[in-house]
Amino acid sequence: MRDRIGIVGGGQLGRMLTLAAKPLGFHVTVLDPGVDCPAAQVGAAQLAARSDVVTWEIEHIDAATLQALQEDGHPVEPSPATLAMIQDKLEQKRFLARHGLPVAEHAGFDAVGDDESVEGRVRAVVERLGRDIIVKTRTGGYDGRGNFRFDRFTERLAEGALDLDDLYAERIVPFTQELSVVAARGSHGDLAVYPTAETVHVDNICHTVTTPARISAGQEAAAREVAHETLQLLGGAGVFAIEMFAVEGGVVINEIAPRVHNSGHHTIEANVTSQFEQHIRAVSGMPLGSTESRAPAAAMINVLGRRDEPLTLEGLERVLAMPDTHAHFYGKSCQPKRKVGHITVLGDSVEDALRRAEQARGELAI
Amino acid sequence: MRDRIGIVGGGQLGRMLTLAAKPLGFHVTVLDPGVDCPAAQVGAAQLAARSDVVTWEIEHIDAATLQALQEDGHPVEPSPATLAMIQDKLEQKRFLARHGLPVAEHAGFDAVGDDESVEGRVRAVVERLGRDIIVKTRTGGYDGRGNFRFDRFTERLAEGALDLDDLYAERIVPFTQELSVVAARGSHGDLAVYPTAETVHVDNICHTVTTPARISAGQEAAAREVAHETLQLLGGAGVFAIEMFAVEGGVVINEIAPRVHNSGHHTIEANVTSQFEQHIRAVSGMPLGSTESRAPAAAMINVLGRRDEPLTLEGLERVLAMPDTHAHFYGKSCQPKRKVGHITVLGDSVEDALRRAEQARGELAI
Numbered sequence: 033m034r035d036r037i038g039i040v041g042g043g044q045l046g047r048m049l050t051l052a053a054k055p056l057g058f059h060v061t062v063l064d065p066g067v068d069c070p071a072a073q074v075g076a077a078q079l080a081a082r083s084d085v086v087t088w089e090i091e092h093i094d095a096a097t098l099q100a101l102q103e104d105g106h107p108v109e110p111s112p113a114t115l116a117m118i119q120d121k122l123e124q125k126r127f128l129a130r131h132g133l134p135v136a137e138h139a140g141f142d143a144v145g146d147d148e149s150v151e152g153r154v155r156a157v158v159e160r161l162g163r164d165i166i167v168k169t170r171t172g173g174y175d176g177r178g179n180f181r182f183d184r185f186t187e188r189l190a191e192g193a194l195d196l197d198d199l200y201a202e203r204i205v206p207f208t209q210e211l212s213v214v215a216a217r218g219s220h221g222d223l224a225v226y227p228t229a230e231t232v233h234v235d236n237i238c239h240t241v242t243t244p245a246r247i248s249a250g251q252e253a254a255a256r257e258v259a260h261e262t263l264q265l266l267g268g269a270g271v272f273a274i275e276m277f278a279v280e281g282g283v284v285i286n287e288i289a290p291r292v293h294n295s296g297h298h299t300i301e302a303n304v305t306s307q308f309e310q311h312i313r314a315v316s317g318m319p320l321g322s323t324e325s326r327a328p329a330a331a332m333i334n335v336l337g338r339r340d341e342p343l344t345l346e347g348l349e350r351v352l353a354m355p356d357t358h359a360h361f362y363g364k365s366c367q368p369k370r371k372v373g374h375i376t377v378l379g380d381s382v383e384d385a386l387r388r389a390e391q392a393r394g395e396l397a398i
Numbered sequence: 399m400r401d402r403i404g405i406v407g408g409g410q411l412g413r414m415l416t417l418a419a420k421p422l423g424f425h426v427t428v429l430d431p432g433v434d435c436p437a438a439q440v441g442a443a444q445l446a447a448r449s450d451v452v453t454w455e456i457e458h459i460d461a462a463t464l465q466a467l468q469e470d471g472h473p474v475e476p477s478p479a480t481l482a483m484i485q486d487k488l489e490q491k492r493f494l495a496r497h498g499l500p501v502a503e504h505a506g507f508d509a510v511g512d513d514e515s516v517e518g519r520v521r522a523v524v525e526r527l528g529r530d531i532i533v534k535t536r537t538g539g540y541d542g543r544g545n546f547r548f549d550r551f552t553e554r555l556a557e558g559a560l561d562l563d564d565l566y567a568e569r570i571v572p573f574t575q576e577l578s579v580v581a582a583r584g585s586h587g588d589l590a591v592y593p594t595a596e597t598v599h600v601d602n603i604c605h606t607v608t609t610p611a612r613i614s615a616g617q618e619a620a621a622r623e624v625a626h627e628t629l630q631l632l633g634g635a636g637v638f639a640i641e642m643f644a645v646e647g648g649v650v651i652n653e654i655a656p657r658v659h660n661s662g663h664h665t666i667e668a669n670v671t672s673q674f675e676q677h678i679r680a681v682s683g684m685p686l687g688s689t690e691s692r693a694p695a696a697a698m699i700n701v702l703g704r705r706d707e708p709l710t711l712e713g714l715e716r717v718l719a720m721p722d723t724h725a726h727f728y729g730k731s732c733q734p735k736r737k738v739g740h741i742t743v744l745g746d747s748v749e750d751a752l753r754r755a756e757q758a759r760g761e762l763a764i
Contacts, residue, residue: 035711051417056718057711057727057739304722319719326692345401345423352422353685356670361423373423 034107034316035059038083040076040098041090044362044371045292045308048300049089052308058316080106087270087315088115091290092172095119109315110217110268110290118290122170122200131265133258134284137161137203140170141196150189150196157201158182165201176236205284207277211245212295213259216310216320219269224310224320226303228255230382231275231295237369238294240389241332242382243302243325247278254282262288271296271311294334298376299323301358302330327356327378331385333393335373337366343373343398350395351375357392366398373398400473400682401425404449406442406464407456410728410737411658411674414666415455418674424682446472453636453681454481457656458538461485475681476583476634476656484656488536488566497631499624500650503527503569506536507562516555516562523567531567542602571650573643577611578661579625582676582686585635590676590686592669594621596748597641597661603735604660606755607698608748609668609691613644620648628654637662637677660700664742665689667724668696693722693744697751699759701739703732709739712763717741723758732764739764 035058039046042064050060063079076097080086085107086098098112118124125138137160144156157165167185169178180188188194210233215225230245231238245252259274262285266272273293276283296307305313305321313320337343342365351359354377361373375392379385401424405412408430416426429445442463446452451473452464461482468474484490491504503526510522523531533551535544546554554560576599581591596611597604611618625640628651632638639659642649662673671679671687679686703709708731717725720743727739741758745751 033711033714048421051420054417054729055414055726057709057714057725057729313718318715321718322721343423345399348399348423349684352679352687355688359423360421363420363423 034084036061036082036084037312037316038063038079038086040064040079040086040088040093043089044364045089047362048297048306048308048360049292049311052306053312056309056312058312076101080104085109085315085317087311089291091115091119092174108268109219110266110270110272114267115290118288119172120170121168121173121287124288125200125202127265128262128285128288131261133261134282135202136205136284136286138200139202140200153196154186154189161201161203164204166204167199167201169198170200171198176233179236205277205279205286207279207284209245209247209278210286211247211255211276211278211283212241212293213255213274213276214271214293214296214299214307215259215263215274216271216307216314217263217266217269218314218320219317221264222320223260223263224305224323225256225259225263226296226299226307226323227325228252229295229298235369237336237371238334240334240386241295241298242386243298243330244382245278246382250281251278251283258283258285266290269314269317271307271314294371294374297360297374298330298332300360301356301376302327302378328380329382329385330376330378331382331389332374332376333386333389334371335361335375335393335396335398337368337370337372338398339366339368341366346397347395351392354388354392357388359392400450402427402448402450403678403682404429404445404452406430406445406452406454406459409455410730411455413728414663414672414674414726415658415677418672419678422675422678424678442467446470451475451681451683453677455657457481457485458540474634475585476632476636476638480633481656484654486536487534487539487653490654491566491568493631494628494651494654497627499628500648501568502571502650502652504566505568506566519562520552520555527567527569530570532570533565533567535564536566537564542599545602571643571645571652573645573650575611575613575644576652577613577621577642577644577649578607578659579621579640579642580637580659580662580665580673581625581629581640582637582673582680583629583632583635584680584686585683587630588686589626589629590671590689591622591625591629592662592665592673592689593691594618595661595664601735603702603737604700606700606752607661607664608752609664609696610748611644612748616647617644617649624649624651632656635680635683637673637680660737660740663726663740664696664698666726667722667742668693668744694746695748695751696742696744697748697755698740698742699752699755700737701727701741701759701762701764703734703736703738704764705732705734707732709764713761716761717758720754720758723754725758 042062095116102108141153163182167180228245229243232240273289275286300306356378358376377385377389408428464478507519529548533546576597594611595609639655641652666672722744724742743751743755
């Protein structure tokens with residue numbers, strides 16, 4: 033039985049995975065920082081020796097190290113090959129498109145014909161996609177870092193700050209809302225999909241998550257269908273978040289996170305099984321739990337650091353005085369824009385829950 | 399702000415308190431074993447130095463040590479004086495009776511008149527209460543240890559195994575059910591009372607807890623009223639469990655536990671605020687949370703060790719396949735009758751939840 037779980041990454045997601053695993057009787061070992069430096073590769077081997085299964089909470093880790101562990105016979109979940117595919121956003125887009133899933137039009141900066149010049153490679157992309165594009169780093173970008181609108185991209189390119197081989201472009205999708213569907217794949221390929229959530233980003237950082245998403249029945253059906261189909265294609269067991277755009281008549285996949293995700297934090301209180309327990313169930317070979325909602329609506333708001341200073345809990349007493357309001361802190365010191373905690377509010381409507389979540393956030397002197 | 403919490407006692411209750419305190423951002427230090435040995439008194443001082451408030455998860459600890467800490471200016475919650483009163487079950491009964499709360503008729507083995515003989519002291523109790531009594535140790539008894547029916551009491555007394563000064567007697571109460579009301583007292587004297595639960599003991603050890611209790615509206619009102627009145631009398635902040643007997647037309651208090659309690663474990667999933675978070679809120683000076691139920695009914699069953707061996711999670715996959723069924727393990731090795739975990743099931747009716755909880759317990763090879 034896989035009752036010793038090794039987690040690569042020691043951030044808040046690893047902390048919440050650990051808090052979910054302990055009551056179920058699992059032993060958890062956390063390896064931090066990621067396995068992308070030589071010392072950490074030794075750490076990964078030690079982690080595997082202490083664990084019946086290795087998983088991760090951050091995706092910017094060395095997939096090759098995990099693949100080597102797997103080849104040595106150590107169970108790794110989800111599949112490191114899937115991780116490697118997802119890590120390269122262009123590969124990810126191509127994979128999804130190849131399987132008929134809806135994604136934005138996209139292109140790499142490949143040479144067309146004999147013209148291998150930078151100008152020629154850019155021109156080929158513009159001819160195909162136009163200028164209404166976002167240029168993104170293929171690997172390693174997060175929270176919007178490494179994303180450029182076309183004008184900024186050409187500026188940075190002219191400065192010699194970019195390498196076209198590391199980049200790809202995608203057409204900007206005119207969307208009404210950003211959505212996220214958190215879903216799990218069990219060890220026997222069984223799936224469990226959480227209700228679709230609506231996400232709002234500020235400065236490219238997740239600000240609020242609300243559920244149910246205020247989208248049409250057709251869009252909701254499309255979101256669930258797309259999440260189902262995507263998870264059937266991915267290898268290994270675990271929780272994934274499928275971030276999408278709501279567009280007229282349906283959805284378009286923005287990107288896949290191969291891990292528990294900020295857009296699923298509300299599931300701790302709002303659903304029968306939290307995304308964290310779900311991931312532990314999935315990677316350990318346990319059956320998946322119910323994703324049913326416990327309340328008509330939920331809202332989650334991130335608590336970001338504003339200044340460089342230790343976290344204080346000033347104002348928490350006012351937050352905890354609010355009905356069905358749940359505070360989570362991650363034990364991290366504050367830095368500007370660093371996620372140091374979150375607040376989840378359950379309620380009868382999204383509007384009501386969100387209003388109270390914003391109010392609760394305002395009470396905290398962070 | 400009281401954001402560093404010291405807990406005396408490192409059993410499962412301390413573990414679950416810690417798991418509830420961490421997400422709220424509190425720092426927790428646990429002192430184990432209890433403060434009833436000289437070395438532990440030093441430990442208690444160190445615990446106090448590291449904590450903004452000291453509390454406990456076991457009640458058989460040295461109240462005098464905690465009182466000394468309090469006199470030195472360290473906040474201790476709930477009040478050590480209340481702990482001392484509750485620890486002496488005869489004092490507890492007298493305290494409750496003095497305040498008009500319903501308890502079984504009781505008596506200490508005091509000398510009556512000039513007759514200070516053992517026989518005279520026993521005779522005086524029998525004349526007052528009859529032979530349909532239970533003789534209990536005043537301090538230190540738990541899970542029925544130190545309780546004797548009259549015949550067994552006289553046998554043990556004749557063997558010279560008992561000291562009457564340590565004992566008291568109470569009339570056996572003919573009850574239909576055993577009940578428990580878990581309730582919290584906040585730092586400003588505010589109260590929060592959980593729905594009444596029904597408890598079933600096997601061999602004097604808590605076996606199952608179900609809620610709502612299947613009692614009359616009058617008994618339910620009496621149980622809540624008695625819990626309210628009791629908590630108003632107790633000193634300090636924290637969670638208490640008021641164990642009661644359901645009798646014709648009302649309730650009788652059996653005993654008070656001055657701490658989080660086995661009869662409140664289901665509140666982790668079944669209520670908006672768990673008893674563990676509630677205790678942390680209470681002792682830290684935070685407002686109390688809602689005790690509202692999240693489901694129509696809940697059942698909790700204890701998982702006891704059967705043999706001396708390490709805990710295995712065999713069968714857990716079948717438990718986790720059951721709907722709205724939640725397993726908790728305490729990280730303890732198995733010993734016969736040792737509480738190593740519990741299972742909580744939420745459902746539409748007590749009968750349904752209890753049936754599934756018993757079934758889930760049966761799946762575990764412990």
